[in-house]
Amino acid sequence: MKQSITLGKVTKFMGLGFLNTFKDLFTGKLEKEDYINFLRKSVVPLASILLFIGLWHLGAKSLYNTEAEFKIEKALKDQGPEAAEAMRACIASGDTSCQPNTLPSPSQVWTSYKSLLKDHRIIKADKLAFAEKTAALNEKRVAAGKDAITYTGRPSFVDQIFRSLRTVFAGFLLALLIAVPLGIFIGLSPTLKSSFNWFIQIFKPVSPVVWYLLVFMIVKTLLIDSNEDSSFTISFISVGLCSMWATLVNTAMGVSSVDKDYINVAKVLKLGSFQKIFKVVLPSSLPLIFTGLKITLSVAWMVLIAIELLAQSPGLGLFVWEEFQNGANDSNAKIIVAMFVIGIIGFLLDRLMLTIQNAVSFDKTDAI
Amino acid sequence: MSTIIKETGNTHNGIFPSNEVMLDLKKLKKVYPTPKGDYVVLEDLDLQIRKEEFVTIIGHSGCGKTTMLSMIAGLNAISGGHISVLGKHIKGPGPDRGVIFQAPSLMPWMTALQNVLLGVNQVFPHATKAQRNDIAKYYLQKVGLEDAFNKRASELSQGMQQRVGIARAFAIKPKVLLLDEPFGMLDSLTRGELQDILIEIWNKEKITAVMITHDVDEAIFLADRVVMMTSGPRAKIGDILDIDFERPRTRKSVLEHDDYYKYRKHLIDFLEH
Numbered sequence: 034m035k036q037s038i039t040l041g042k043v044t045k046f047m048g049l050g051f052l053n054t055f056k057d058l059f060t061g062k063l064e065k066e067d068y069i070n071f072l073r074k075s076v077v078p079l080a081s082i083l084l085f086i087g088l089w090h091l092g093a094k095s096l097y098n099t100e101a102e103f104k105i106e107k108a109l110k111d112q113g114p115e116a117a118e119a120m121r122a123c124i125a126s127g128d129t130s131c132q133p134n135t136l137p138s139p140s141q142v143w144t145s146y147k148s149l150l151k152d153h154r155i156i157k158a159d160k161l162a163f164a165e166k167t168a169a170l171n172e173k174r175v176a177a178g179k180d181a182i183t184y185t186g187r188p189s190f191v192d193q194i195f196r197s198l199r200t201v202f203a204g205f206l207l208a209l210l211i212a213v214p215l216g217i218f219i220g221l222s223p224t225l226k227s228s229f230n231w232f233i234q235i236f237k238p239v240s241p242v243v244w245y246l247l248v249f250m251i252v253k254t255l256l257i258d259s260n261e262d263s264s265f266t267i268s269f270i271s272v273g274l275c276s277m278w279a280t281l282v283n284t285a286m287g288v289s290s291v292d293k294d295y296i297n298v299a300k301v302l303k304l305g306s307f308q309k310i311f312k313v314v315l316p317s318s319l320p321l322i323f324t325g326l327k328i329t330l331s332v333a334w335m336v337l338i339a340i341e342l343l344a345q346s347p348g349l350g351l352f353v354w355e356e357f358q359n360g361a362n363d364s365n366a367k368i369i370v371a372m373f374v375i376g377i378i379g380f381l382l383d384r385l386m387l388t389i390q391n392a393v394s395f396d397k398t399d400a401i
Numbered sequence: 402m403s404t405i406i407k408e409t410g411n412t413h414n415g416i417f418p419s420n421e422v423m424l425d426l427k428k429l430k431k432v433y434p435t436p437k438g439d440y441v442v443l444e445d446l447d448l449q450i451r452k453e454e455f456v457t458i459i460g461h462s463g464c465g466k467t468t469m470l471s472m473i474a475g476l477n478a479i480s481g482g483h484i485s486v487l488g489k490h491i492k493g494p495g496p497d498r499g500v501i502f503q504a505p506s507l508m509p510w511m512t513a514l515q516n517v518l519l520g521v522n523q524v525f526p527h528a529t530k531a532q533r534n535d536i537a538k539y540y541l542q543k544v545g546l547e548d549a550f551n552k553r554a555s556e557l558s559q560g561m562q563q564r565v566g567i568a569r570a571f572a573i574k575p576k577v578l579l580l581d582e583p584f585g586m587l588d589s590l591t592r593g594e595l596q597d598i599l600i601e602i603w604n605k606e607k608i609t610a611v612m613i614t615h616d617v618d619e620a621i622f623l624a625d626r627v628v629m630m631t632s633g634p635r636a637k638i639g640d641i642l643d644i645d646f647e648r649p650r651t652r653k654s655v656l657e658h659d660d661y662y663k664y665r666k667h668l669i670d671f672l673e674h
Contacts, residue, residue: 294506297476300494302523302573312519316510394510 086139093138100133129362137366142373145366153189160184188347194374197337197348200265201382204272204333212277212329213322216284217310220318226285237278241336245271245343264346271340276333283325287318323390330386334379349375423487423609424450424473424577430481431468442468444635446482448628450577453607457620459668460630460639466613469630470581473611474500486576496524499575499608501583505562507554513541513565514550520573540568543602560591564598571602578603580612584619596622597652604649617668622655627664629671642667 101124109117123131137145163184171181188196219225248271256263291314299309341350353371356364429446432439442465450456460466471477473484475494484491486498507516517537525533541550544564554562563583570578583599584592600623603610614620620627624644631639644664646655655661 292506294502294504295508297494297500297502298506298508298519300476301474301496301498301500302520303495304519304523308523313508316508319510 090139093136093141096135097133097138100135104131104133132362134360134362134365137363137369141363141366142369145363146370148363149190149367149370153191156186156189156192159186190352190370193347193349193352194378196346197341197350198378200269200272200341200346200348201330201333201337203265203269204276204337205330207270207273208277208280208329208333209326211273212280212325213284216281216322216325217288217315219281220285220288221310221314226289233278233281237282241271241275241339242343244275245340247271248274249344264344268337268340268344268346268348271344272333272337275336275340276329279328279332280322280325283321283328284318287321287325288314290321291317319394320390323386323394327383327386327390330382331379334375334382338375421452421487422449423452423454424448424611425485425488426469426473426482427485428482429469429472429479429484431465431472431477432480441635442633444637446637448638450609450611452609455603455610455612455623455625456628457612457614457624457626458628458630459614459617459620459672460636461632461672462615464630464633465636466630467581470579470611470613473577474498474579476500496520496573497576499570499573499578501563501566501570501578501580503582503585505554505559505566507557507562507565507569509553509555512551512553513546513557513561513568514538516554516565517541517569517572520569524573536572537568540572540602541565543571544568544598560587560595563587563595567595567599567602571606571608574606575608578608578610580610582613582615585615592616592619593652599623600650617665617672620668621661621664622650622652627668629668640671 104124105117105120108120120131124133163186167182175181215229219229245267248267252263252267252270256266295313295317299313304312337348338350338353340346341348342354345351349371353368356367356371426446426448429443429448430441431443432441434440446469458466458469468477472479473491475491475498491498507513508519511519514534514537517540518533521533521537525536528536538547538550541547544567546561546564546568549557549561554565557565563586566583584595587595596619612623614623621644627642627644628638629640629642630636642664645660646658
């Protein structure tokens, strides 16, 4: 059979079917149905986004006013009418020193986003300049057997994103390597299942914070002699341990609930256990294993922020915490920027998993 | 050791090249324990099936036909009595007894060819890869799937999937073929097609076959003997009808045969009483 790959198929495969409506608008002949489809899939979501921004703007404005009134009243009570008047003028002038500290408006967040990008470009240029300046010196140092001098300036927002992604992927990989094989063994053997069940039930609901503390206790002692910064190790192990449960449970369930007909076929053909696992059991439980992995990745991304914050491991979590502690005028807006970035990356990770799942799994119908 | 069926002076006119017993069910019993005491599905069931014989089994739903077949396949434990193939008691399932299940039971992530090869590789481990491929392809051609070797099972229609099931069962060259209402889920047109395909391959291979069916016409068309089971609990063999049509048969010649309605009436009378 000839398989043609079209844009429509690819986007649908990746769970981005809504993009097709745009393609339809610019290509093909348009029928009435296409307009309705376009309206439903593109215009309505767009309108809901605008509505959301509008509500956010109004809400932020009212919070701003409440906070401003409160500041002026406080000045009046503590320092008298002149101070209150000065405060009112100061707030109206937009001076950063006396702005009410509350939920930032959409436009403030957008400004912060741009300033973070600008900051990133500056740091990038700075890094390049540093690398150029030290290139010759580093060559000599390496030749002499010494360590090269590395850039130790602060990371930019974009650097933080990549560090977070690195931590999440390391944690996810750890979860995969532990949970999938363990899940297969548990699923295959009722004895193992009953002996591990209490273990899973007890540890599954434990909070990320506690996992972090546990990992910290162990890793700190294990790495007692090393001078290396253990925060990355601690945070990725904690992320892995927090997030592996969904995969473990789903793998075990998938393996133990393989269609009885398939098992009967394997029995009649007298397949050996290796063949039975790799030719029958695993392929048939792949959809469930991937559902588990998808949950694992999204949980990993969700707990990452809390764990980075605790572990003081560089990344978005630490960024958010530092901005909160910083309390500068645009800190709140930066936190909201981070929130959106976290959300969008989480969404993209989910789509990534869906694409891989569709590519490897036989059952194209129940992937959502 | 194999027993020889004694000539009982029955109506059978000796169309079998051998009277050797392939499959022997002796005092077979199946009991399911329930909270209210044991439920006896089968009791004192005796049946002997000759080599190269095609036997169909007919009976009311829930009478224990499928239970009996899965016991022969070794997928269901025997509570009493024994089952032997060529005189040897069976212990669990094995590729000497091929099964065509009611649902096609193909691995949906494999292609038609891979599904057949799964069994072939297991039964002919010493053959070369090319030889095993040839065996699998030969049987897929026999069931009319020469254009679908590399199609995934999930892409095939129910009827085509069951064709792969037939190819898979014949390709492992079993001593006994067990068919559990293999066409029960198909529409009547497809069913007719598959009956023709099945009987065509069977005429060539002459593998001893035991097939469960609900369809009286199917039972007569395919079988040398139709075995009627009594309703459960404690089901046993109620009656056995010899079908003396010549082989190879065509549907037309069977329908036009004088004895056809006599056989049909016999079976329906049994089922209605």
